[in-house]
Ligand SMILES: CC(=O)SCCNC(=O)CCNC(=O)[C@H](O)C(C)(C)COP(=O)(O)OP(=O)(O)OC[C@H]1O[C@@H](n2cnc3c(N)ncnc32)[C@H](O)[C@@H]1OP(=O)(O)O
């Protein structure tokens with residue numbers, strides 16, 4: 001019998017100056033700034049700069065940063081060509097492969113020079129959204145739409161560009177603002193499973209692309225980033241608010257997990273989910289929001305009553321992203337458009353002060369025993 005429940009719960013596995021979670025008080029900060037403040041009062045590009053550079057940008061720093069992202073946003077043509085040749089069923093697999101292909105075309109991909117690593121990070125941050133949008137279109141048999149600066153009234157916003165490249169038309173300003181906020185809320189979360197995966201890979205002194213490919217693999221799982229897609233499918237299965245309470249009670253009775261509910265670190269509530277609920281409540285008169293929100297709030301009420309558990313942000317982005325017209329199986333890739341910033345901030349931090357990450361396992365197998373030759377077994 002093992003002495004550990006597994007999962008490294010509560011284990012401090014690295015020092016980091018990127019983000020901080022107080023699970024008891026439901027507080028989250030990026031580089032010292034409360035994340036709800038950043039989500040409400042700063043753009044995702046300001047937050048990206050903050051995560052990567054350690055400080056919020058001045059106006060001119062932000063302008064130069066946004067211009068650089070704009071310059072780097074288009075994908076090398078060969079990437080789209082190769083993606084076009086792959087089976088299209090699984091967007092997260094396409095994203096994983098797409099990032100891997102991008103690595104082949106990056107002249108700095110294998111460099112260990114800090115300035116070259118920063119250039120790699122900028123390319124990844126700029127291109128993740130372009131890649132996700134292209135995957136979304138290729139899957140529907142449509143030609144990818146390139147980024148467009150002339151039509152972007154918000155001034156080079158990742159959220160605007162992502163929706164534009166996905167849908168081929170200027171997005172609804174309310175949804176652009178909501179997506180910008182959601183991107184900020186998902187940008188970093190300390191040593192979550194995907195970031196930890198990336199840091200483990202980087203700590204072997206492997207390259208940034210390999211680390212991000214590994215992180216994407218971890219994000220895909222429904223216990224982590226895949227929960228937003230799974231939560232949407234749950235709401236669709238429930239169908240209408242009157243069915244939500246009996247459905248939830250029956251699922252809990254069967255000991256099933258309700259996707260988008262629960263968190264390893266937050267003990268009382270997740271501040272990101274609170275903010276998203278508030279934003280969606282303000283939009284509840286919209287037909288693409290209201291009925292889904294009613295279902296979600298019923299599920300939330302019953303889970304809280306029965307298990308004392310709370311929603312995580314994936315519970316509400318499952319409604320928000322659907323309302324924006326993002327296809328359900330693209331929800332987790334959209335998470336990656338945000339989290340690439342946190343992954344990169346952590347990878348740079350890992351390289352700066354590296355030591356191989358190599359924990360031990362508690363051995364629970366058979367005691368030492370003598371080998372019986374094959375002929376005698
Ligand atoms: C952005 C993000 O990645 S946020 C996380 C997204 N993931 C999800 O929403 C998936 C659903 N949630 C879960 O599976 C979990 O709550 C996790 C993985 C997020 C964190 O859980 P952990 O702290 O590891 O808890 P653990 O898996 O040990 O479960 C503890 C107990 O709570 C129950 N539980 C945990 N989450 C849920 C849930 N969503 N629904 C129902 N029961 C749950 C477990 O069944 C278990 O019950 P038991 O003790 O009777 O066996």
Ligand SMILES: O=C([O-])CC(=O)C(=O)O
Nearest residue numbers: 188189191192193264312
């Ligand atoms: O921190 C975690 O374990 C999961 C999470 O909420 C995130 O990655 O945003």
